[in-house]
Amino acid sequence: MKSILHALAEPNRLRIVELLRSGPLTVGEIAERLSFNQPQTSKHLKVLSEAGVLLVEASANRRIYRLSPKPFQELEAWASSFRRDWEERMDRLDGYLQRLQQDGTER
Amino acid sequence: MKSILHALAEPNRLRIVELLRSGPLTVGEIAERLSFNQPQTSKHLKVLSEAGVLLVEASANRRIYRLSPKPFQELEAWASSFRRDWEERMDRLDGYLQRLQQDGTER
DNA sequence: CAGCTATATTCCACTGAACGTATATTTTAG
DNA sequence: CTAAAATATACGTTCAGTGGAATATAGCTG
Incomplete structure (x- = not known):
């Protein structure tokens, strides 16, 4: 890379x-x-x-x-792996917010 | 870029x-x-x-x-555009081969 | 083999970028 | 307002990489 x-x-x-x-x-x-x-x-x-x-x-x-196709495939995969980072972070944030909301409605 | x-x-x-x-x-x-x-x-x-x-x-x-997500999106798009180049070239080659074959069977 | 063409390699000069040190700037804390 | 902490900038040095000119290498042609 x-x-x-x-x-x-x-x-x-x-x-x-x-x-x-x-x-x-x-x-x-x-x-x-x-x-x-x-x-x-x-x-x-x-x-x-x-x-x-x-x-x-x-x-x-x-x-x-x-x-050669390879380096561009690698580059594409590498760049897209950052997108996955964002999505994971979003997921965690989402879960966190859902837990927050649940805690609020439970009592 | x-x-x-x-x-x-x-x-x-x-x-x-x-x-x-x-x-x-x-x-x-x-x-x-x-x-x-x-x-x-x-x-x-x-x-x-x-x-x-x-x-x-x-x-x-x-x-x-x-x-920032942007540059990585750009990089991904740029890298993937090369893949599209290959596919287009393949398509042209494919069309060429088909035409060759057709010419052969027609007579 | 000799001459020609296409490409690679070598040598050198120069620029730009990275690094470290010192200094400036900004913000907080007292 | 002064002192301390966090970050940015300025300055000088060093080194890698680019560029050009000359030369070497490889392959073709007659």
Whole structure:
């Protein structure tokens, strides 16, 4: 999770991720469309790959990068777990209020 | 989204967020439980607050920080939008394959 | 094999962010 | 009003990460 967040937090890497939404691309294509130079592009792709955000497929001279579903599933699960925290807290508050009301009506 | 990711990507800030899962805390309590010094804690809390991750409530001398639901909802929605990308791609692939098959059986 | 293309790696400079210490600000207590 | 407690801000240092230029590596083509 930490490495995923770190990889995505860098603005230019986030741009790469958004670009790859529409489909897999080679290093050169990514660099061209985002006006990055090639080495910098490779470095960002390395970070994203090592974080598991991207998958690489070697095809002859070229390397085709594509989004991996996993990190986004993890991110979604992690973010949604906070929603569950709220709901649990609400449940406890609800139970507490109900107990309060019951104590009031019983006597 | 960019500021949310940036705020959460820093390991010590992530620890603060995880700590606040269990409920709101004051600056001093956060610093103590995570063995941070007070100024550094305040700085991290500032970044998290400005990114909308935390909400502050002033209570006399103290400031009580709590998680805000919004950024996590946004994060969840953003992450899940990638899943939708996959499904759409699958749909297109599916349609393509069906058309292929139809072309085959028609003649 | 030689030359060419695509990508990765290395080296260096620089910026930004995190950290610690000291200080300022705010609020309460006496 | 003064002293103490809780928090925020300012300042200087250090370090990680980004960016660019040059170079290395891998694979194709003739």
